[in-house]
Amino acid sequence: LVVGFSAVAVGFAIGGTIGLVSGFVRGMFDKITSFIMLVLLSFPALILAILITSLMERSLLTIALTLGILSVAPVGRLARSASLVFSEREFVLAARTMGAKPSHIMLRELLPNVLIPMSALALLGTAVAIVAEGGLAFLGLSVEKGSTWGKLILTGAQTRQLEEAPWIAFVPITALFLTVMALNFAGDRLREYFDVRELAL
Numbered sequence: 793l794v795v796g797f798s799a800v801a802v803g804f805a806i807g808g809t810i811g812l813v814s815g816f817v818r819g820m821f822d823k824i825t826s827f828i829m830l831v832l833l834s835f836p837a838l839i840l841a842i843l844i845t846s847l848m849e850r851s852l853l854t855i856a857l858t859l860g861i862l863s864v865a866p867v868g869r870l871a872r873s874a875s876l877v878f879s880e881r882e883f884v885l886a887a888r889t890m891g892a893k894p895s896h897i898m899l900r901e902l903l904p905n906v907l908i909p910m911s912a913l914a915l916l917g918t919a920v921a922i923v924a925e926g927g928l929a930f931l932g933l934s935v936e937k938g939s940t941w942g943k944l945i946l947t948g949a950q951t952r953q954l955e956e957a958p959w960i961a962f963v964p965i966t967a968l969f970l971t972v973m974a975l976n977f978a979g980d981r982l983r984e985y986f987d988v989r990e991l992a993l
Contacts, residue, residue: 802860
C-alpha cells in the first residue's frame with residue numbers, strides 16, 4: 793500500500809504538473825514534453841523497472857520512486873488532455889479577459905477541474921502499482937529488507953511450503969486480490985460519478 797500510494801503521488805506531482813503546464817502553455821514546450829512522454833510510454837515499463845531496481849539499492853523508497861517514474865507519462869498525458877479541454881472553457885477565457893496571471897489561471901481555474909478526472913486515475917494507478925510491485929517481488933527485485941505481499945507470495949510458492957503451509961502464499965494472494973479489486977471498483981465509481989457531473993455542467 794505504501795508503494796502503491798507513494799508511486800501515484802510521485803507520478804501526479806511530476807506528470808500532473810508537466811501535463812497541466814503543457815496543456816495550458818502549448819507551443820514548443822508542449823511539443824517537447826509530448827515527445828518525451830511518448831518516448832517513456834514506448835519504452836517497456838517492466839524492462840525499465842528491472843533496470844532501475846537492479847542498479848540501485850532495493851529499498852521501499854527506490855521501489856516507490858521507480859513505479860512513480862513509470863506513472864509520470866500516463867498521468868502527464870491525462871493531465872495535458874484535460875488541461876487542453878478546460879483551457880477553452882468560458883471561465884478560463886473570462887479570467888484571461890480580466891487580466892489574470894497565467895499562474896493564477898492554472899492554480900485557481902484549471903487545477904481544480906483537472907484533478908476531477910485524475911482522482912479516478914489515482915485509485916486505478918494505485919492498484920496497478922501494487923500489482924507491479926508484486927511482479928517485481930516475484931522476480932526477486934522488490935524490497936530487500938522487510939516484507940511485501942509479493943515477497944510473501946514468492947516465499948509461499950516453493951513446492952515444500954505449498955505442501956506444508958499453503959496459506960503462506962494464499963493469504964497474501966487473497967489480500968492483494970481484494971485490495972486491487974476494491975481500488976478498481978472505487979476508481980470506476982468515482983469516474984462514473986464525475987462523468988455524470990461533468991455532463992450536467
